[in-house]
Amino acid sequence: MDTQPAPDRRRLPPDERRRQIVEGAVAFFADVGLEGNTRDLAKRLGVTQSLLFNYFAAKSDLLEAVYEHVYLNRLSDDWPTLLTDRNRSIRDRVLHFYDDYSKLIFQYEWMRIFMFSGLAGAELNRRYLDHLGRVIFGPLLAEMQAAAPDPQSIEIEDLWNLHGGIVYIGIRQHIYQVPCPDDPTKAITRAVDRFLAAFDIT
Amino acid sequence: MDTQPAPDRRRLPPDERRRQIVEGAVAFFADVGLEGNTRDLAKRLGVTQSLLFNYFAAKSDLLEAVYEHVYLNRLSDDWPTLLTDRNRSIRDRVLHFYDDYSKLIFQYEWMRIFMFSGLAGAELNRRYLDHLGRVIFGPLLAEMQAAAPDPQSIEIEDLWNLHGGIVYIGIRQHIYQVPCPDDPTKAITRAVDRFLAAFDIT
DNA sequence: AACCTTATTGATCATACGATCATTAGTTGG
């Protein structure tokens, strides 16, 4: 047996250390919740608890950085363009969107931190869902109505239902941690196809 | 202005006090999460913090009572019977079930405590979902397969998708607290009808 | 009305946690 390879690599460049702390904090708070304590986090990072306060004046500031790290770039700007590209079938577009989207959100850290902050009443979640409604489901509803024989039959609430059924896979996987399909693609495809068929969208 | 009407109604019968504490604790922990502290709970109840420990040896015991109060009778024994009653149409049975079920679970306290305990990794949630799968979705799948022209086309995962889309209404309402339909009946009915139509179940 | 039982309280303890700061030691530039 040899000596421990890196007993304590102290004195990282501040940028790097900060990044390390934030990424560790994301993983940590995703596990234990936003009320996880700074001592346990420091232990997991292999640094002292006081070091955290050299980089963040208060725990709430660290949580802000965690939010920013997790929420940033979670919604691609390309999706509205993708969803309104009438050179492709609605089915193609929706499946492509949910393929991308599920890869982004069906992740342990995102799912859990989103849920933790939602339960804490964070405004961030409402803003996110509002954004999702305006930027994704608004245009998508218009596209579907344009493609459906009876446009008035589709409502925004139907889209939320489609969405909820899909998101629920991630909730089962990462929140309740019950057995569910490793690859959600099949379930998503079937749900989308049922949805489009119901409105006679081809 | 008069004196306070009931400054402190002390000395309730133990059973009644215990019930009052548990019910208050359900509401309290649903609001602030399972890590809410006993002093705030006592303040909300209008009793001293130490009184709580006369009824529960530890906070964890109080939480057990909260779980029991919230989870108990959340799954009616009648539903399996209802769902397998072939004198009624599948549509009737499913709508009836989700009418009952949504009334039971689309409640602030249930939704939030279920989510809080799920995030905390509680075995209770897995047991509940497992029970749901065996007692509700198992029989329901069999009924649908018996009623569908192509029985093999329906999978249990499709039922979870239907379920998730419906449950997501409650999640939006009570977890994220975003605008959503006051009465979910319409959205549920539409989702169920789309589902049954997709499998040609009449 | 006095008494007794016990539900309830108030004071208190031990620990957990966020936050602070003087001290230590890793790294870089000359």
Next chain:
DNA sequence: CCAACTAATGATCGTATGATCAATAAGGTT
């Protein structure tokens, strides 16, 4: 190789929190 800068540490503070227990007083019984 040394000095200066500062990243990182360790000790410590104040408060919050779960839990304990002797003292108190509400409410029924006689």
